[in-house]
Amino acid sequence: MTSNNRAPTIKTVAREAGVSIKTVSRVMNAESGVRPGTTARVQSAADRLGYVVNPAARRLASGRTHTLGVVIYASSHWQWTAELISGALAGARRRGYGLGPFILQHYEKAEREIILELASGRAVDGVILTVPWNENLTLHEELAARGMPIALLPAPAGSAHCAVRSDDDRGAALLTRRLLEFGHREIAVIGGQETLDLTRLRLSGVREAMDAAAAPLAPERLVFEDYTFRTGYRAAKRLLASKTPPTAILCFSDILAAGALRASHELGIHPPIGLSIVGMGNQAIAELVWPPLTTIDIPSEEMAAKAADLLIDQIEGVTGAPGEALFNTRLVARGSDGPAPS
Numbered sequence: 001m002t003s004n005n006r007a008p009t010i011k012t013v014a015r016e017a018g019v020s021i022k023t024v025s026r027v028m029n030a031e032s033g034v035r036p037g038t039t040a041r042v043q044s045a046a047d048r049l050g051y052v053v054n055p056a057a058r059r060l061a062s063g064r065t066h067t068l069g070v071v072i073y074a075s076s077h078w079q080w081t082a083e084l085i086s087g088a089l090a091g092a093r094r095r096g097y098g099l100g101p102f103i104l105q106h107y108e109k110a111e112r113e114i115i116l117e118l119a120s121g122r123a124v125d126g127v128i129l130t131v132p133w134n135e136n137l138t139l140h141e142e143l144a145a146r147g148m149p150i151a152l153l154p155a156p157a158g159s160a161h162c163a164v165r166s167d168d169d170r171g172a173a174l175l176t177r178r179l180l181e182f183g184h185r186e187i188a189v190i191g192g193q194e195t196l197d198l199t200r201l202r203l204s205g206v207r208e209a210m211d212a213a214a215a216p217l218a219p220e221r222l223v224f225e226d227y228t229f230r231t232g233y234r235a236a237k238r239l240l241a242s243k244t245p246p247t248a249i250l251c252f253s254d255i256l257a258a259g260a261l262r263a264s265h266e267l268g269i270h271p272p273i274g275l276s277i278v279g280m281g282n283q284a285i286a287e288l289v290w291p292p293l294t295t296i297d298i299p300s301e302e303m304a305a306k307a308a309d310l311l312i313d314q315i316e317g318v319t320g321a322p323g324e325a326l327f328n329t330r331l332v333a334r335g336s337d338g339p340a341p342s
Helices: 010-017 021-028 036-049 055-062 078-094 109-120 137-145 168-181 197-212 229-240 254-266 300-315
Strands: 067-073 098-104 126-129 150-152 162-166 187-191 222-224 248-251 276-278 295-297 324-327 330-332
Touching (some): 010 036, 067 078, 078 098, 109 137, 150 300, 168 248, 168 276, 168 295, 187 254
Parallel strands (some): 162 324, 187 248
Antiparallel strands (some): 295 330
16 A cells, blocks of 8 residues: 555556556556566565556456356356366466356257347457357357357367367277276266267267277167266166176266266176276266276366466457367276276
């Protein structure tokens, strides 16, 4: 606070740091091209004085809200939702932006209008769209027509917008090869909606590994509904009650695998003895169930932060074309899988 107890202004920060008002503005807006030493001097002066950027003044000066929106499916698993919001918020704050999460149930008329109002009313400067809106091309076109920059997370193949994705096909192939190395040939798959690019990508990884091992992937052992605990539970019950039950179940998410584990325990089958169950995501539930899940780590929080960063680049015109980023997945071996029964 200044000596006369008035709230410090950008002018007092500039005087304290020995720089111009424009330089202080550039530092506070995280603009590029300012020397690290100058940035440190301005930030130090602002901290000493207790200076805080006035959001209202900033909006008036720039014509922007300095806020991003992120649209999330209400039925998404809580940890994935938390990782998305946490990552996107961290990415936005590093660039001097805020974040507004919008939790919606379905892409229906009322909710479609909510998303479009974000653009028409300029409530935010850009929107991160997650599953299932990340694959809704009609929505993408409607937002583009309103001049709203968007980032897709995860991005389907061939996206023309800011795109962040992980190599889920490689991750699914890693899991499949691990099961094959354990001697499993009767492998079942439980996934979410088959229409999603995410699901198709993971299935392609499974098929690639199975084909390379000349192991058949029986159609009756492929179950696709949605990414919920209930689907994992019901699908596993059906698969394990069949005349030729699988010796391994590969689930396309950890919450699906948790449901499959519950079903197996109820049937008196306790992985990894007699049955292997693996998941994807490496979410907290993977370590909370018994046995803890072997899974694929997908860096959702880092991906969300990158989506925010790329979106801000587009908003501020840092790059001409929308940016993209690919993240690597990795195998996390725990205790839910093992040798196939002899």
